[in-house]
Amino acid sequence: MTTLSPESGLLARVPPRVVRIASVVVVVLSWEIAGRAAPRWASYPTEVFAAFLDNLDRIIEAFVETFKAVGVGYAISVAGGVLIGFGMARIRVVKVALDPYVAVLYSTPRITLIPLAILLIGIGFNLRVLMSVLASIFPMIINTYAAVDSVSAELEETARSFTASRWSITRTVLIPGAIPGIFVGMRVGIIRALVGVIVAEMTAGAAGVGALLLVFGRFFQSEKLFGPVLLLGLVSILMTRGLSYLERKLAPWQD
Amino acid sequence: MLSIRSVDKRFSLDGPLVLDRVNMEVRNGEFVSLLGPSGCGKTTLLKIVAGLLPATGGGVYLEGEESTEPSREKAMVFQHFNLLPWRTAINNVAYGLEVQGVAKAERLETAARFLKLLDLDGYEDHYPSQISGGMKQRVGLARALATEPRLMLMDEPFGALDALTREYLQDELARIAASQDLTVLFVTHSIDEAIYLSDRIVVMGNNPGRILVEYPVPFERPRVSTVVRADPRFAELRNQVWVLLEEEKSGR
Numbered sequence A: 001m002t003t004l005s006p007e008s009g010l011l012a013r014v015p016p017r018v019v020r021i022a023s024v025v026v027v028v029l030s031w032e033i034a035g036r037a038a039p040r041w042a043s044y045p046t047e048v049f050a051a052f053l054d055n056l057d058r059i060i061e062a063f064v065e066t067f068k069a070v071g072v073g074y075a076i077s078v079a080g081g082v083l084i085g086f087g088m089a090r091i092r093v094v095k096v097a098l099d100p101y102v103a104v105l106y107s108t109p110r111i112t113l114i115p116l117a118i119l120l121i122g123i124g125f126n127l128r129v130l131m132s133v134l135a136s137i138f139p140m141i142i143n144t145y146a147a148v149d150s151v152s153a154e155l156e157e158t159a160r161s162f163t164a165s166r167w168s169i170t171r172t173v174l175i176p177g178a179i180p181g182i183f184v185g186m187r188v189g190i191i192r193a194l195v196g197v198i199v200a201e202m203t204a205g206a207a208g209v210g211a212l213l214l215v216f217g218r219f220f221q222s223e224k225l226f227g228p229v230l231l232l233g234l235v236s237i238l239m240t241r242g243l244s245y246l247e248r249k250l251a252p253w254q255d
Numbered sequence B: 001m002l003s004i005r006s007v008d009k010r011f012s013l014d015g016p017l018v019l020d021r022v023n024m025e026v027r028n029g030e031f032v033s034l035l036g037p038s039g040c041g042k043t044t045l046l047k048i049v050a051g052l053l054p055a056t057g058g059g060v061y062l063e064g065e066e067s068t069e070p071s072r073e074k075a076m077v078f079q080h081f082n083l084l085p086w087r088t089a090i091n092n093v094a095y096g097l098e099v100q101g102v103a104k105a106e107r108l109e110t111a112a113r114f115l116k117l118l119d120l121d122g123y124e125d126h127y128p129s130q131i132s133g134g135m136k137q138r139v140g141l142a143r144a145l146a147t148e149p150r151l152m153l154m155d156e157p158f159g160a161l162d163a164l165t166r167e168y169l170q171d172e173l174a175r176i177a178a179s180q181d182l183t184v185l186f187v188t189h190s191i192d193e194a195i196y197l198s199d200r201i202v203v204m205g206n207n208p209g210r211i212l213v214e215y216p217v218p219f220e221r222p223r224v225s226t227v228v229r230a231d232p233r234f235a236e237l238r239n240q241v242w243v244l245l246e247e248e249k250s251g252r
Helices: A006-012 A016-037 A045-054 A056-090 A092-107 A110-121 A125-149 A153-161 A166-204 A208-218 A222-250 B042-050 B089-093 B095-099 B104-117 B133-146 B163-179 B191-197 B225-230 B232-250
Strands: B002-010 B017-026 B031-035 B057-062 B074-077 B151-155 B184-188 B200-205 B210-216
Touching: A016 A045, A045 A056, A045 A222, A056 A092, A056 A125, A056 A166, A056 A208, A056 A222, A092 A125, A110 A125, A110 A166, A125 A166, A153 A166, A153 B074, A166 A208, A166 A222, A166 B095, A208 A222, B002 B042, B017 B042, B017 B057, B017 B210, B031 B042, B031 B191, B042 B074, B042 B151, B042 B184, B074 B133, B089 B095, B089 B104, B089 B133, B095 B104, B095 B133, B104 B133, B133 B163, B163 B191, B163 B225, B184 B191, B191 B225, B191 B232, B200 B232, B210 B232, B225 B232
Parallel strands: B031 B184, B031 B200, B074 B151, B151 B184
Antiparallel strands: B002 B017, B002 B057, B200 B210
């Protein structure tokens, strides 16, 4: 708003919140009108909402299924990624030994691994957990590694000058110093973990939100498609907000 | 108290000689400044004394015992403060005590006492990012003092501060050194600062880093800054050191 010319001072003074609400209202209204005018081409908001309520049971069931896999996969990625990232940053052998795997797996489109993964572990819960780990562990490893690696050598030296042991340096310098970077990885990772599970569900089609969307899509039920998609977006926003909140609690020294 | 005997330093086997047979002593209760141009190895020497770097030859002795590692007898104050950004002032001051295994209640009590000694009461719960440079270094000083070391090692502690804050902290340090009866090895490249604070000035030269000469400072402590700086002997000593450093520079 502030980039508008001075003549539009009146418009610039409208509070951002009002503009945001107005923008949503305009888009939703236009969508409703356009949708009603061409019902075969697309659905419209009231229809979407009604379909959402009609299918609430199935949607909730699918979300629970999906987020069970996301939860397990993400937990594995966070724990594993932090440990591996730390190890690579602090122990040379670990870095040299793991570098090629991280580089290759990180740059391979992980979706291409699905057929192989299905051969190995089938299309059940484990497949979805595996895809979510593969999607989210690399941002965790790489961000943890970068965070630990960038903790100032001077601070380590300071700790050493006060007779800190290797373990107390890890506890008092490396871990707190790496927290902001670890949270960057966690915010990227949570979304990746979700995408990983959905992709697995859409390709292997067994259960969860991904499978549900596929079913709705195959039957051209576009009014049913929008609800779960919007809900996914909402949940993603809540998850990243939650992580930011957690970070402020755990790392209150940052501005 | 501290005895540096024939210390050599190279950073790699075939690297250049950074320190060349450095010999010096610091007596109990003495304040000694290491003065020299940048790159003369004075910080390297201080880090060897601290046990943060190994000497290539020779050794560092504390009360006759060889001292090659950091220990409770020594505490260091750094040019760039090196406070832990995630710790409040009081927890930074308590840091040395914490890693040395002092119980929580006791170390917080000690930390509070030293914060007060440095006029920082009221700032206990501030993070480093919330206080000025001068205050950060007072926290850095308090952190070192709180471990009650027998030897304080200070690496250009006021080098990153503006001139006014610097003079203010010099007075503060002079006051504390007297009241706590500190033994200090102080690295600086400011001639004025060295004269005002120390009992003795050890001047170092470049390429390789070595001791050129030692000057006793002819003023009794405690000193009053304005009185010392107005004394003709201050100007005379200042000039002597300056000429020496200039000759050293043009000699190569």
